[in-house]
Amino acid sequence: MSKKLVAYFSASGVTAATARKLAGAVGADLYEIRPQVAYTRADLNWMDKKSRSSVEMNDKTSRPALAAKDAPVADYDTIFLGFPIWWYTAPHIINTFLETYDLSGKTIVLFATSGGSGLGSTAKALQPSAPGAKIITGKILNARQSEAELARWAELLGV
Numbered sequence: 001m002s003k004k005l006v007a008y009f010s011a012s013g014v015t016a017a018t019a020r021k022l023a024g025a026v027g028a029d030l031y032e033i034r035p036q037v038a039y040t041r042a043d044l045n046w047m048d049k050k051s052r053s054s055v056e057m058n059d060k061t062s063r064p065a066l067a068a069k070d071a072p073v074a075d076y077d078t079i080f081l082g083f084p085i086w087w088y089t090a091p092h093i094i095n096t097f098l099e100t101y102d103l104s105g106k107t108i109v110l111f112a113t114s115g116g117s118g119l120g121s122t123a124k125a126l127q128p129s130a131p132g133a134k135i136i137t138g139k140i141l142n143a144r145q146s147e148a149e150l151a152r153w154a155e156l157l158g159v
Contacts, residue, residue: 003075004028004159008082009093011039011053015113018141019082022111025150026159028080031072033097036065046087057087063096073101078109078159082141085114089122095129104132109159111138 006028008019016032023030043052056062073079081097083090090112098108108130112119123137136157141150 004078004080005031005071005073005076006080006082007031007033007071007073007097009033009035009084009091009097010082011044011084011091014143015082015084017143018111018113018145019080021143021145021147022080022082022141022150022154025147026080026154028078029072029076033071033083033093034067035093036067053086053091056092057089059092062092063099064091064093066093066096066100069100071097071101073103073106076106078107079103080109080111080138080154082111082113085112085117085119085122085140088117088120089125094126098126098129098133102132103130106130106133107136107159108133109136109138109154109157111141113142114140 004026006019006023008015010016045051083094110123119137123135127135
């Protein structure tokens with residue numbers, strides 16, 4: 001069982017495009033992490049302290065509901081987990097996703113899209129949500145990388 005899965009959350013489509021490219025590069029299946037209630041442009045207004053994303057990110061216990069809990073994670077050894085960087089870390093829906101499944105023994109490689117922030121300590125922050133899994137920090141992957149570059153990156157990680 002050395003199959004790979006690219007699971008991703010994308011609020012605006014940017015991370016989705018990167019996830020599709022990565023899945024093609026590493027020969028992985030693709031799974032979209034969708035919120036039960038889709039985010040609107042107003043929800044994503046980080047300059048509005050009362051916007052949905054701002055309220056969620058200011059509450060470390062926030063766990064936005066998933067639209068579905070059918071990710072076939074049991075079938076995979078390696079899960080590339082992608083998301084946009086929100087407030088210097090992963091959106092809390094990523095915690096919801098990780099906490100929904102038993103990921104013991106899985107290798108989770110983080111990748112993110114960002115307009116300027118890095119992954120920082122995101123892996124450390126997510127680890128409690130995936131006990132028994134190995135989380136690898138990975139990198140910021142914006143649209144600039146070719147499939148060949150993405151494949152080389154995954155090879156260097158040994159996944």
